[in-house]
Amino acid sequence: MTYLPTTRDEAWRYADPVALAELTPAALDAWKEIALAPGEVRRHCTVLDDGWPGLSRVRLTVGEGARAELFAVACASEYTRLEVEVRLAKGAHFEFGGVTIGGGDATREFVTRTVHAEPEATSHQVVRAVHWGTATGNFLGRIDVARDAQKTDAAQDFKGLLLERGASANAKPELEIFADDVKCAHGAAIGQMDEMAGYYMAARGIPPETARKLLVRAFIADAFVALEDNSERDKLLDAALAALGDAV
Amino acid sequence: MLEINDLHATVGGTPILNGLTLAVNAGEVHAIMGPNGAGKSTLAYVLGGRPGYEVTGGSVTFAGQDLLALEPHERAAAGLFLGFQYPVEIPGVSNVQFLREALNAQRKARGAEPLSGGDFLKLAREKAALLRMDMEMLKRAVNVGFSGGEKKRAEMVQMGILDPAFAVLDETDSGLDIDALRIVGDGINTIMRKPGKGVLLITHYQRLLEYVRPDVVHVLVKGRIARSGGPELAVQLESEGYEAVAA
Numbered sequence: 001m002t003y004l005p006t007t008r009d010e011a012w013r014y015a016d017p018v019a020l021a022e023l024t025p026a027a028l029d030a031w032k033e034i035a036l037a038p039g040e041v042r043r044h045c046t047v048l049d050d051g052w053p054g055l056s057r058v059r060l061t062v063g064e065g066a067r068a069e070l071f072a073v074a075c076a077s078e079y080t081r082l083e084v085e086v087r088l089a090k091g092a093h094f095e096f097g098g099v100t101i102g103g104g105d106a107t108r109e110f111v112t113r114t115v116h117a118e119p120e121a122t123s124h125q126v127v128r129a130v131h132w133g134t135a136t137g138n139f140l141g142r143i144d145v146a147r148d149a150q151k152t153d154a155a156q157d158f159k160g161l162l163l164e165r166g167a168s169a170n171a172k173p174e175l176e177i178f179a180d181d182v183k184c185a186h187g188a189a190i191g192q193m194d195e196m197a198g199y200y201m202a203a204r205g206i207p208p209e210t211a212r213k214l215l216v217r218a219f220i221a222d223a224f225v226a227l228e229d230n231s232e233r234d235k236l237l238d239a240a241l242a243a244l245g246d247a248v
Numbered sequence: 249m250l251e252i253n254d255l256h257a258t259v260g261g262t263p264i265l266n267g268l269t270l271a272v273n274a275g276e277v278h279a280i281m282g283p284n285g286a287g288k289s290t291l292a293y294v295l296g297g298r299p300g301y302e303v304t305g306g307s308v309t310f311a312g313q314d315l316l317a318l319e320p321h322e323r324a325a326a327g328l329f330l331g332f333q334y335p336v337e338i339p340g341v342s343n344v345q346f347l348r349e350a351l352n353a354q355r356k357a358r359g360a361e362p363l364s365g366g367d368f369l370k371l372a373r374e375k376a377a378l379l380r381m382d383m384e385m386l387k388r389a390v391n392v393g394f395s396g397g398e399k400k401r402a403e404m405v406q407m408g409i410l411d412p413a414f415a416v417l418d419e420t421d422s423g424l425d426i427d428a429l430r431i432v433g434d435g436i437n438t439i440m441r442k443p444g445k446g447v448l449l450i451t452h453y454q455r456l457l458e459y460v461r462p463d464v465v466h467v468l469v470k471g472r473i474a475r476s477g478g479p480e481l482a483v484q485l486e487s488e489g490y491e492a493v494a495a
Contacts, residue, residue, distance in 0.1 A: 052356045056392075068340045129465070179304065194338075195299070196336050197336055197337075197338045198336065199298055199299065199320065199336075200332070200335075200336035200390075201321075201338075201349075201350070202297075202319070202320035202321040202324070203296050203297075203321075203323075203324060203332075204322055204324055204332045204346070204347070204350035204406065205321050205324035205325050205351075205353045205354040205357070205410070206321055206346075206349050206350050206353050207321045207353060208319075208321070209305065210349060210353060212346070213338075214339070214341050216342075216348070218338070218339060218340025218389075219340065221340055222340070246476070
């Protein structure tokens with residue numbers, strides 16, 4: 001029988017309890033399994049909008065020297081959670097860029113669990129959260145480094161931008177390291193819009209709505225720096241900025 | 249062109265401007281000098297509409313319009329340029345993107361067509377050359393990693409591109425070395441010394457005024473104009489100090 005999670009579970013602690021109560025075993029069991037062969041490079045870009053609210057779970061197995069890239073925007077108007085479990089073989093790389101953006105009272109979250117199972121694997125994760133109303137954006141990033149996974153290099157970077165009082169963002173890095181020659185970096189910061197930058201733009205003739213769009217675009221673009229395809233990047237940024245349309 | 253009449257303003261509830269009156273005609277450059285805390289930067293920000301700078305009395309008319317009734321971006325579109333004493337850094341937004349947005353927003357507000365990417369770059373290249381600024385710097389994020397002098401030069405490149413009718417320049421000379429001071433001075437003259445334009449130059453020192461000759465010099469003390477005169481007043485201030493001249 002499938003275990004139904006509650007907010008008492010560490011990996012679900014910031015989830016929306018009402019949405020959790022509605023989760024079905026079928027939804028929880030619907031893991032999408034993806035395996036990358038040794039040396040393979042694969043990229044996936046996704047927009048979790050109102051066509052994809054709820055829970056999406058992905059299990060990635062990345063073969064030796066392979067590279068998996070995942071870029072996502074979570075902008076649906078209801079509870080949205082993208083959960084990714086990654087297992088990295090020797091010298092494999094996992095790249096994740098995520099943006100949660102939106103208002104209302106919804107929670108949007110990314111939950112990653114990256115297992116550096118073998119030596120010399122690398123992972124790089126950048127998440128940006130932009131919220132208003134009483135919305136919440138979360139990033140829970142767990143990294144497990146196995147006993148023999150020497151020369152692991154893992155990095156996580158989270159920043160939240162709250163446009164209104166009442167919105168919130170949570171970041172929870174979680175590291176379990178059983179090897180001794182590893183680099184694991186994580187950073188998190190949450191702030192509000194830089195008013196002086198907004199005024200500087202206004203002083204040059206840029207109306208407040210345009211200024212806010214430029215500043216938010218610059219803020220979230222960090223999540224897609226590693227995405228080399230310009231048109232894919234623009235698509236993701238445009239989808240995120242479209243969600244900003246109804247912000248204060 | 250710019251008429252300030254009995255202007256009173258507060259910042260955080262503290263009165264800073266206390267009945268300031270001043271008029272700049274088209275084709276004129278006026279300098280405002282004054283000791284620290286006299287209200288020079290407050291005057292610049294009040295004219296630029298910065299939030300938190302509250303006008304409690306008086307009026308400002310710019311090109312026949314009530315300037316104080318306009319939002320900051322509307323003031324820019326009406327032709328007012330505020331040169332910042334401390335230009336603001338905007339990570340992630342390039343100068344080119346920033347200025348193209350700004351110029352086209354102003355053009356739109358005036359009912360003009362937006363400038364194409366190619367035409368804009370041509371204009372930006374021309375103005376960057378005027379201020380001897382490397383075009384590569386304009387591709388970088390706004391003021392990020394710029395030295396104090398580079399920020400001030402970048403401000404003047406912005407002014408060149410936006411081509412305002414009136415410029416309020418708040419200590420544009422601070423942070424500049426001798427060569428940069430001359431380049432910026434020449435830039436101000438080239439961009440703003442035109443019959444239909446006006447400049448209000450806020451400065452601590454006389455040295456910028458050797459390059460940009462003012463028609464009128466005002467001494468600002470305690471939030472009002474204590475004395476006005478010709479360029480010789482700046483020289484006198486330099487040698488005798490504010491206390492002696494404005495007492």
